Amino acid sequence: MLNILFALYPDKWEMYKLFFEESPIALTVVEEDGTISYANKKFAELTGYKLHEIIGEHFTKFVAEQDRERMNEYHIKRVRGEEAPQEYEYKCLRKDGKIRVVRIKVIKLPENRTLSCKIDVTEKKEVEELFKRVVESTILAVFIYQDDHFVYVNPAVEKLTGYCKEELLKMKFWELVHEKYKEKVKERGRKRQKGEEIEPSIYEIPYYTKDGKLKWALCSLTNIMYKGKPAALATAMDITDKKVAEEEIRESRRKFEFLYQNSPSLNIIIGFDGRIIDINDSFLKLTGYKKEEVIGKKVLSFVADYHKEKVMKQLEQDFKGIKTPSIEVDIKGKKQMHTILFGEGQVIVYEKGEPIGVLLSGIDVTTHKKMEKALKESEERFREVADLLPTVICEFNLDGKILYVNKAGFDLFGYTVEDLKAGINALDLIHPEDRKKAEERIKEIIQGKKLGPIEYRMFKKDGSQLNILVNSSPIYKDGKVVGIRSVLTNITELKRTEKALKRSEEKYRNLFEKMKDALYISTIDGKFIDVNQAMVELLGYDSKEEIYKLDITKDFYCNPGDREKIIKEISKKGYVKDYEIEIKRKDGKKLIVLETCHERRDENGNVIGFEGIIRDITEKKEMERALKESEEKYRMLVEMSQEGICVDDENENITFVNEAFAKLLGYKKEELLGKNIFELVHEDDRKKLEEEVKKRRKGEASKYEIRFIAKDGRIKTFIVSAIPLYKNGKFVGSLSVNLDITERKIAEEKLAESQALYKAITESSPSGIFILQGGEFKFVNSKFSNSIGYTLEELKKMNYLELIHREDRYKVNEAIKKVMKKEETILPEFRYVTKDGRVRWAVGTGVVIEYKGRPALLGTITDITEIKEMHEKERKFIEDTSHYFFNPICVAKGYIELIRERINGEEKNMLEKANQALTRLEKIVKNIVTRGEIHE
Amino acid sequence: MNKVLLIIEDERDMQELMKKFIEKAGLKLEIYSAFDGKEGVEKYKELMEKGKKPDLVIMDLKLPAMDGVEATKKIMEMDNNAIIYGFTAFFDTDWARRLIKAGAKKIIPRYVGFKGFVEELKKFFEEK
Structure with missing residues (x-):
């Protein structure tokens, strides 16, 4: 065929050669017997063979087994002059065994030869499939919005929002967003639709699902061109659980902070390096420091010098988590010293799961200490007063050794301080006849019996005798009787002595009332007979009288068996100290308290009741529990996260x-x-x-x-x-x-790759690609647009039939109907008219796809005008050659044949030569017409 | 009764030579001529009406007024049993294929010459 062209248009030989050899379409010429007589570079590239390995081979060698029979059948039909499909897809078998999907167009040439044009469509098919599969099956919600509306949503969006695709496609993209963010999302979305780059491109947005639930999504957005217009492509994932967890952590932390800061207790967190990590407001208020003056400082720098050693030792224990007893520490405040009683034990404080120090909680006992000091001073003053008293006051130990005696004693008995230092036994001062009685009484006092006054005869240093009324009571230390205190009254001066005693008692009474700890005196049968104001306040009663009516066993202790337990404990050693127990307030509220209590005995030593101190530790306990719970919650959250x-x-x-x-x-x-x-x-x-x-x-x-x-x-x-x-x-x-x-x-990368590839293939396709829906163009690639001369915008306003040549409209319309019924995928050869009025030939393909929820036709067209024109020229050439050569030759030869029989000799020979020359010419013409070759 | 042959060919030389070679080969045929497609069809009709339906029609392709393909179609419409042989220079063209499609039984290419042509005729009539 090339030779024919060459013969016809010798000056264009190079152009045709180039056209075939460099064509981006794989071309082959197949002979009648199925062997390939010509193939171009593109075909070699498609099959992976060298050109010389292709020429002379049967064309089915390059066809996958499943398509071989079908293709061979088509070939045979074509040779026989029967109808066979001209354009279809088949699977090409490469040299390396790989299969490629190829679109083929077969054009018949003279002498039962065929020209095949092939385009490799493998990637296009794969990419289309991959792109669809990725987007449709990803759990990541993917959607596109344009002109304020959703124009594409994948199934994950339905799952995320609860709306179905059809509902979503009618909605504006900001409709689901929480009111607080709606305006912002709308504004940013609109800018993005105009193609403006908006940062950040990833953010968290609260939105409502169809059933009204508020959820959070992590959205990632990017600008894209969609159907020729700017649009936004977004991916989203549900992060509601994460947001809820964050909120819970914040709430738990807020609760802890509240407790920690608002507790009346003094809370301090000390790091393992001995530096203060945190301190609560109560503590700061008490000491007068600002937080920044304290944080990071060594805790010991705030401790009174004389307490530093004991604090250091206790902290060492605390850091090891060993339970430590409560401790009283003097802390240097900004203006004064404060005595703080830190509770037993400690709470290890964690930060992000790691222990960072200990939380110590204490209460301010400065006032209490002051009172103790006042008491001591009061005692000293009492002694001073006692020295001024005319009554003799004397204290001696259990052996009778006198430890203290007032001035009146020295004066009355005539002894000196030196004598006392040298040692005086009280019993030695008693008349020998009264001494036994005195010894017995001492024993009874030691046993706790409360005895009334007694009169003894006693001696002065100078040996003179005195009649003395002695009133004795035990001296306790740590709950034990360690000595006896006696008041000796010269009977003549009895009245004065009694007055002094009364005053002393009032002093104690005053102290009892003013104590901040709750104090009580009770009877053995379970009634309070005296309580101080602190006790009334602690229990929430209006008056002491109400308390006196209570049955201690039932109304005071939460658990009725507790009183019995405490009495049992007391009976073992005479007292209990810091016994933790629950008691009831008037309003029924439970209090956790520490009770310290000892027995009261009558003068005969019988237990007649109890005296005790109640210390409320409810708040401290509650705080410890809350702190522990809060801490536990953080740890759980961190671990469960x-x-x-x-x-x-x-x-x-x-x-x-x-x-x-x-x-x-x-x-x-x-x-x-x-x-x-x-x-x-x-x-x-x-x-x-x-x-x-x-x-x-x-x-x-x-x-x-x-x-x-x-x-x-x-x-x-x-x-x-x-x-x-x-x-x-x-x-x-x-x-x-x-x-x-x-x-x-x-998934994002794959999606982007797939999209890019998809777009690249669509845009670089040698064929025009279009989407047609209801007779209107919805999409065309640049090849389509360039071939036909119209832009997509112009095409959108046209009916596709306007592009088709008048004579081919019916044919194309019918073919498209068949494609839409899925009966056909090939569009027959047709003519189309470009914008500038040129008529061009094309073939096409079409498949039905779902586009925006409705069926549409995805089609391709390939311009075959040049091939067609060439074919037409070739046909004309052959016809002309046949007509102008064969007829005259045939006539000339016919006449020669007739004349030859009528003549002889030299003339006949000459005529024979003329006939032979004509036969040669005829053969040459035949070769031109049938083979496209000029030879005999 | 002699067999009837209708030759539809626009070139007079061709007509004459065909007749001479038939005669020379000793084939006893009643030969009728037509010089364009239209005339050919009319002649066929006329002969049929006269009871002289041609046993064979020799048809050229390139004819004035009506080409060989059209003429063949018309004849076949008239007589589905008509036997038409193409004798043409356009033996390897779509045109020739269309002639077959229209109903012609055979194409005799011009290059076989008149001897070849007569051989085909002999074969046809002998078989008949």
């Missing part, structure tokens, strides 16, 4: 990770501790991490995306939210919450 939580120190070495973090990277928790975080981060992202760490050192919290390398070498992409951590005002590391978005990332 699905997000990886990681804490590292100031050198980025990991000090804590939760189970989820370890799991995300495939490590065990222990393996990660001590590891430097940089080791885990992807090499290319380390610089980024360095910058983020720098930010944190400056005190900024930040959120960023970074790639980690898991233990098995896989790359994991996390969204990291990190905050700096401080201790004593110094940067000590970071806390990060890590959300694994690897899957999402991969």
